Every structure is written in structure tokens, then in C-alpha cells.
Amino acid sequence: MIEIPQKIVERALLVALIKGNVDSDIVKEHLDELEELASTAGAETVRKIVQAKYSADPAFYIGKGKAGELIDVVEKDQIDVMIFDDDLSPTQVRNLERTLNRKIIDRSGLILDIFASRAKTREAKTQVELAQLQYLLPRLTRAWTHLSKQYGGIGTKGPGETQIETDRRIIRNRISHLKENLKRIESQRNIQTRGREEFTRICLVGYTNAGKSTLFNRLTDSGVLAEDKLFATLDSTTRAINFNKNSKILLSDTVGFIRKLPAHLVASFKSTLNEVRDADVILHVVDISHHYFEDHIKVVDETLKDLSSDKKTIIRIFNKVDILKDRQKISYVMNSYENGLIISAEKGINIPALVDKLIKISETSFVEENIALSLEDSKTAAKIHSLAEVLDTKYDDSKIHIKYKTNRHNSDKIKKMVHGK
Ligand SMILES: Nc1nc2c(ncn2[C@@H]2O[C@H](COP(=O)(O)OP(=O)(O)OP(=O)(O)O)[C@@H](O)[C@H]2O)c(=O)[nH]1
Ligand SMILES: [Mg+2]
Numbered sequence: 001m002i003e004i005p006q007k008i009v010e011r012a013l014l015v016a017l018i019k020g021n022v023d024s025d026i027v028k029e030h031l032d033e034l035e036e037l038a039s040t041a042g043a044e045t046v047r048k049i050v051q052a053k054y055s056a057d058p059a060f061y062i063g064k065g066k067a068g069e070l071i072d073v074v075e076k077d078q079i080d081v082m083i084f085d086d087d088l089s090p091t092q093v094r095n096l097e098r099t100l101n102r103k104i105i106d107r108s109g110l111i112l113d114i115f116a117s118r119a120k121t122r123e124a125k126t127q128v129e130l131a132q133l134q135y136l137l138p139r140l141t142r143a144w145t146h147l148s149k150q151y152g153g154i155g156t157k158g159p160g161e162t163q164i165e166t167d168r169r170i171i172r173n174r175i176s177h178l179k180e181n182l183k184r185i186e187s188q189r190n191i192q193t194r195g196r197e198e199f200t201r202i203c204l205v206g207y208t209n210a211g212k213s214t215l216f217n218r219l220t221d222s223g224v225l226a227e228d229k230l231f232a233t234l235d236s237t238t239r240a241i242n243f244n245k246n247s248k249i250l251l252s253d254t255v256g257f258i259r260k261l262p263a264h265l266v267a268s269f270k271s272t273l274n275e276v277r278d279a280d281v282i283l284h285v286v287d288i289s290h291h292y293f294e295d296h297i298k299v300v301d302e303t304l305k306d307l308s309s310d311k312k313t314i315i316r317i318f319n320k321v322d323i324l325k326d327r328q329k330i331s332y333v334m335n336s337y338e339n340g341l342i343i344s345a346e347k348g349i350n351i352p353a354l355v356d357k358l359i360k361i362s363e364t365s366f367v368e369e370n371i372a373l374s375l376e377d378s379k380t381a382a383k384i385h386s387l388a389e390v391l392d393t394k395y396d397d398s399k400i401h402i403k404y405k406t407n408r409h410n411s412d413k414i415k416k417m418v419h420g421k
Pocket of ligand 2: 212213214225226232233254
């Protein structure tokens, strides 16, 4: 008989602080989200603890007294790991680990772990490893400083320090190596996307699990992974859609957002997030059936601002209307949010209205323009050919007159090139 090893499910205790006047309902909702993240990472939540405190304790986060109280709890509930809804300092991690003798994970560490297990392509794997090492580096340093200060003495000087220095150097070298790799991958991507200038670029963004990939599949007939897990998508996928011959659209599906997305992740996912920056139009997918959907909207809006993409045309797509119980929300969002559409990507509800909207956008996002260049300026003429569909070229004694059609993004580029010099 073959014995199949069972997958070990870690038992988790989740911890959050209610700081100052923060609404306790919101903290509980954040803990529910942390539970989802924990389950995505493969842990079972056994208990959740909320501690009210004016501000976080610098040494123990929840306070030394509270940490002491938890010694019995983690023993009785056979807890393997404690997960905190905030980011912890290296000192806090060390103190908590010492007191409770359990693995201590913070929110960024958990999200990085999920990203690491989800990354499939070389690009995503490189991006995640880079973020993980950058997260690790200061922790390595500070944990050591802390240790040597507190204990000093034998074993904490000399060779020990050298070891840490070596580790840090190895990590730094690896970081620069990964950055180089990412640059190379990014330049390959730029080559691949050349020649697609006549398309209107539309990008799906939204809180994780809102239904972006499901909608992407519905609109493009693709089979990208869509599942009821956080961060199912890490890589962007782009497909052309031809609703009719005047509308040329490139639709991109990309990584989801979440509150407190670790800064290192956002930084190292720069090239993936370029899909958002380069888009002409953004479809912001919202799970309207979620109790806190408006908090999710805020998080996404803030992230778009960080990506300098909040001034683009944004259409809010309120998804999952098929499972919406509180029907009053429909009139509420229609009155509160301009440019919104209520759909179900899974059940296909209201998709034709969305398609109509996209066709209109892509038809009107093209402009026809004329430009006159000096006869010698063949460089700019060649550039126009690469950025636009050239409809007509005429020569007179002193000028080349080019009539072209392109999207607004490239039209701006061309005008800058011609008039800006
Ligand atoms: N009931 C219902 N479920 C939906 C709808 N759209 C998507 N879902 C479900 O919601 C879950 C998440 O869908 P995805 O399309 O993977 O969501 P996503 O936004 O791409 O998520 P990430 O890539 O993880 O950020 C899946 O289980 C889908 O089946 C919908 O209109 N109605
Ligand atoms: Mg997805």
C-alpha cells in the first residue's frame, strides 16, 4: 500500500489592533480578509483576536501583557503560526517569537508568500523574488543590530557579524541580478507590443477576486484562470478583440489590488503594472455583492493614483449582480457613481451594454489629423508611420503633408514630437 503524505495545514491565530478611534466593525472586516489571505496561503484560521490599544506597542505590537496572556491560548489551540494584520518591525517579530515560541508572520510577509506560490512565469517569479529579498534585507540588518545590542558577548561579534555581512552582500548581489533580468524581460515585452499602435488599449483593474479574469474570458473567449481565490492572476494577459472593423481593442487582464499591498511588490511589479499606465481606458471591476465594496473602490482609486492613472477615462463595472441580495444598492451606485455599469460576468448579464460602450469608446478614441513636415524630416515621418495608420501622404515644394489616424495617446506623442522641438 502506498501511503500518500497528507498536506500539512497550519493552524493560525489572527491578530489585529483597534487603534484609537478606528471603527471596530472595519477591523473585524479586515480580519475576515486576513482569514481569506491565510486560507489562500494554506493555513486554517482557528482563532481571531482583536486588541484595543491607543497605538501599537513598539516592542510587542499588542503589548507585553497581552502577549503573555496568549501563551496559554496558543498552547491550548495548538497554534502553529500567528498572523498580524499590520506590518511588524523586526524587534516586534523577535520579541513575539521569543515569548510565544511560534512562527510570527505579518501582512506583507503573508501577501509575499501568496505571490511566491502563485507566480508561474519567469517575469512574475523574478518580480516576486525581488520583492521578497527587498523585504528581507532590512529585517536581516535590524534583527542583528537588535540582537547584538541586547546580548553582546561571545558569538555575537567577529565571525557572526561577518556572516550577516556576507548574507547581506549575497542578497544585494542577487537583487541587482534580478533587476537586470527584469530590465531584459521588459525590453522583450516592449518589442512584442510594438505594431499595436492602432488599437485602443483597455485595461481591467480592480480589487482581488472582483471578477476581472472572468470578465476578460467573457469578452475575449479566452481561458485565463479565474477562481475564488485571492490573487489568482499575477501576470498580465493581453488579447485583441474585434467587435467590428472600426473598433480595434486590446484588452488586458492584470494583477488585483488589495489594501496595504506591500510597497516592494508594487515597485517590482512595475512592468506588469505598465499595462495600467499605458491604457487609454480603464475598466474598474467592483464586486458589488461584497459588503465593503466601497472600501475596495477607495483602495483601487488610491492605487490608480499611485500609478498616475487616475485621470484616464475610468468606467466602473459593478460585477456579480446575480448574487446581490440588497437590490437597493443598484440605484445607490447608479446615483453615486458616474459612468457605471451593472453586470454579471459569470452569468452574462448586461454584457451587450458593456460591449456597446467599449465599441463607442474605441471608435471615438481615434482621431484623424494632418501634419506638415519639412522635406528633410524623414525621421519624424518614419516615427509617424510607426505610431499611426497613415491615410495619405502628399509632397509640395517645401513640405510633406501627412494625414493619419491614431489614438489620442499617440496623437499627443506625435504633436509633441513635431511642435515640441
Ligand atoms: N456569482 C458570480 N461570481 C462571479 C462573477 N464574476 C466572477 N465570479 C467569481 O468570482 C471569483 C473570482 O473571479 P476572478 O475572475 O478570478 O477574479 P479576479 O478579479 O480576476 O481575481 P484575482 O485575479 O484573484 O485578483 C471566481 O470564483 C468567479 O467564478 C459573477 O458575475 N457572479
Ligand atoms: Mg484574475
